[in-house]
Amino acid sequence: MTTFDPYAPSRETTEGKVFSVTGGDWDSLVQEIGATKEERVVVNMGPQHPSTHGVLRLVLELEGETITEVRCGIGYLHTGIEKNIEFRNWTQGTTFVTRMDYLSPLHNETAYCLAVEKLLGITNDVPERASVIRVMMMELNRISSHMVALGTGALELGAMGPMFFAFRDRETVLEIFEMITGLRMNMAYVRPGGVQQDLPEGAYTKIREGVKLMRKNFKDNATLLIGNSIWMKRTQGIGYLDLAGCTTLGITGPVLRSTGMPWDLRKVQPYCGYENYNFDVVTADTCDVYGRFLIRMNELEQSLRIIEQCVDKLEKLHGAPVMVADKKIAWPAQLALGGDGLGNSLDHIREIMGTSMESLIHHFKLVTEGFRVPAGQAYAAIESPRGELGASIVSDGGTRPYRVHFREPSFNNLQATPAMSEGGMVADIVAAVASIDPVMGGVDR
Amino acid sequence: MFGPKGTGDTSGYGGLVAKAAKAGSSERPYGGYFDEVTDNLERAYPEFSDSIERVVIDRGELTLHVKSEKLIEVAFILRDVLKFEMCMGVSGIHYPEQSGRELHAVYPLLSMTKNQRIRLEVSVADSHPHIPSVVEVWAGNNWHEREAFDMFGIIFDGHPGLTRILMPDDWKGHPQRKDYALGGIPVEYKGATTPPPSDRRSYK
Numbered sequence: 001m002t003t004f005d006p007y008a009p010s011r012e013t014t015e016g017k018v019f020s021v022t023g024g025d026w027d028s029l030v031q032e033i034g035a036t037k038e039e040r041v042v043v044n045m046g047p048q049h050p051s052t053h054g055v056l057r058l059v060l061e062l063e064g065e066t067i068t069e070v071r072c073g074i075g076y077l078h079t080g081i082e083k084n085i086e087f088r089n090w091t092q093g094t095t096f097v098t099r100m101d102y103l104s105p106l107h108n109e110t111a112y113c114l115a116v117e118k119l120l121g122i123t124n125d126v127p128e129r130a131s132v133i134r135v136m137m138m139e140l141n142r143i144s145s146h147m148v149a150l151g152t153g154a155l156e157l158g159a160m161g162p163m164f165f166a167f168r169d170r171e172t173v174l175e176i177f178e179m180i181t182g183l184r185m186n187m188a189y190v191r192p193g194g195v196q197q198d199l200p201e202g203a204y205t206k207i208r209e210g211v212k213l214m215r216k217n218f219k220d221n222a223t224l225l226i227g228n229s230i231w232m233k234r235t236q237g238i239g240y241l242d243l244a245g246c247t248t249l250g251i252t253g254p255v256l257r258s259t260g261m262p263w264d265l266r267k268v269q270p271y272c273g274y275e276n277y278n279f280d281v282v283t284a285d286t287c288d289v290y291g292r293f294l295i296r297m298n299e300l301e302q303s304l305r306i307i308e309q310c311v312d313k314l315e316k317l318h319g320a321p322v323m324v325a326d327k328k329i330a331w332p333a334q335l336a337l338g339g340d341g342l343g344n345s346l347d348h349i350r351e352i353m354g355t356s357m358e359s360l361i362h363h364f365k366l367v368t369e370g371f372r373v374p375a376g377q378a379y380a381a382i383e384s385p386r387g388e389l390g391a392s393i394v395s396d397g398g399t400r401p402y403r404v405h406f407r408e409p410s411f412n413n414l415q416a417t418p419a420m421s422e423g424g425m426v427a428d429i430v431a432a433v434a435s436i437d438p439v440m441g442g443v444d445r
Numbered sequence: 446m447f448g449p450k451g452t453g454d455t456s457g458y459g460g461l462v463a464k465a466a467k468a469g470s471s472e473r474p475y476g477g478y479f480d481e482v483t484d485n486l487e488r489a490y491p492e493f494s495d496s497i498e499r500v501v502i503d504r505g506e507l508t509l510h511v512k513s514e515k516l517i518e519v520a521f522i523l524r525d526v527l528k529f530e531m532c533m534g535v536s537g538i539h540y541p542e543q544s545g546r547e548l549h550a551v552y553p554l555l556s557m558t559k560n561q562r563i564r565l566e567v568s569v570a571d572s573h574p575h576i577p578s579v580v581e582v583w584a585g586n587n588w589h590e591r592e593a594f595d596m597f598g599i600i601f602d603g604h605p606g607l608t609r610i611l612m613p614d615d616w617k618g619h620p621q622r623k624d625y626a627l628g629g630i631p632v633e634y635k636g637a638t639t640p641p642p643s644d645r646r647s648y649k
Binding site: 074075078080082083084086087088118119121247248249250251252261263268269376377378379381388390392394402403405407411412414415444445 | 503537609611613627
């Protein structure tokens with residue numbers, strides 16, 4: 001009855017007829033599926049589907065266009081980061097954790113470092129300037145992460161304009177990151193005991209200008225999407241998950257706040273001195289995709305407020321240390337720009353090479369072997385753009401982590417996909433997943 | 446801080462592997478809200494002394510070491526009476542030298558009502574790695590338990606679908622156990638060969 005279609009070959013299995021779609025003529029595929037007289041169709045969406053946020057695989061059981069069952073398939077981006085860290089020293093761990101959730105590298109680093117500092121017992125010895133820099137970098141990072149969430153989320157629903165605006169604004173943040181850390185992502189900038197190096201000259205001005213520019217630019221997306229009738233039709237009442245659902249599934253972050261629960265670890269369990277900043281916890285009470293979208297939009301302004309307060313504090317703390325005073329833990333944080341890129345400051349090199357044999361030995365031991373961390377376990381949780389990011393770290397007293405486990409908000413929140421989408425339309429699962437904002441690097445680690 | 450203690454090893458990598466210190470139960474008062482949590486649990490759960498092996502306060506965190514067969518009872522009371530309505534997953538740890546209790550599962554709990562955090566720890570023998578699943582208590586632990594099974598081989602009894610989650614379905618072994626090598630291939634560059642990390646002298 002049907003002719004062979006090279007783009008949609010089919011074969012018989014015990015479960016029924018299987019079609020492999022690789023493009024080509026959809027009409028012939030639809031005809032073939034129609035000929036099977038089967039109401040129930042199982043569709044593999046992903047792992048290479050542009051609307052599934054990276055390599056997420058969704059197995060959808062459909063009746064017509066209604067989803068009756070969803071299963072998530074993950075693991076396509078598993079890189080064994082947690083295992084690898086066990087073979088590196090504590091400071092090198094930051095280079096690994098920064099690559100987990102690649103849209104919020106600074107949050108990963110900070111969660112890891114807070115847990116290591118807890119194990120070392122130096123939580124209160126971290127200099128204030130280092131904490132303020134951490135807060136500022138995390139808030140900048142929250143903006144760049146929310147920009148991707150908004151931009152790709154809109155793109156997945158067919159709106160291309162917001163993506164251009166979002167990536168333009170994200171660029172402002174990435175330029176600041178590049179100026180301060182040398183890298184646009186995966187910086188390993190936050191280190192146990194403080195940060196890798198102090199802010200470069202001209203950083204305050206650049207950040208202030210960036211904040212001003214972003215505050216102006218954010219209006220573009222706000223006027224484009226808030227109240228837009230097409231956008232609201234695609235997002236309102238979609239991906240519904242109420243407080244009971246969030247609690248039982250352990251959901252945190254914007255999804256939890258969209259139920260009206262003002263749960264933000266920056267407020268309720270402050271870390272890095274968040275209690276010293278003025279900002280509001282943004283909530284919505286609609287439990288849907290639109291509410292989560294509004295939360296992310298409004299959190300941008302709150303982050304800008306925090307960044308401004310950070311710059312004020314940093315100007316007052318200019319010249320203060322950015323690394324703990326304990327030289328047995330502090331990696332050299334006084335870096336200089338050499339002819340071959342970034343290196344240790346000339347003063348430091350002069351000291352270890354010319355003046356003090358002990359300093360040389362100390363530097364060598366610290367950098368090759370690393371410092372020891374007293375045995376025990378610690379859990380440090382921070383509010384990442386996606387929810388509670390927890391670092392469970394175990395030390396056996398050695399120079400390398402015994403076990404590092406990240407409680408990734410993306411990993412946990414992705415479990416809500418069936419609850420949000422079953423019974424809805426296929427097109428709406430895209431909106432629901434986009435509102436969870438999973439980052440597969442964090443999910444799979 | 447650095448270097449060997451006792452062995453006299455001056456290789457620069459001396460004594461890299463130190464045994465984990467195992468402290469006994471902590472002494473009262475625990476400080477903070479930990480006394481309140483423990484008292485409330487003792488009141489609500491008559492079998493407290495039988496089920497909780499140790500109460501450890503370390504670095505400002507409370508850990509309750511629970512017997513694995515009593516985990517579900519304790520979990521229900523913690524959730525319903527003490528309002529620890531969220532479980533932040535489960536993290537497996539492999540201690541090959543602790544014979545009889547090689548595999549540990551650690552559950553960080555969060556109470557949003559009272560703004561408190563505690564931790565449950567369960568340990569089982571590698572020869573019989575069975576822990577009851579807490580999915581019926583905290584449904585969100587579903588994937589976390591699958592991950593711990595995938596990485597450590599801990600079997601969570603009563604889990605609705607305990608399959609691998611990160612590794613391929615036909616994978617052999619459980620990668621994050623200490624007896625599972627990191628692997629890797631040696632890299633040659635200009636005649637010199639760098640061995641894979643787990644074969645390097647510094648990591649032995």
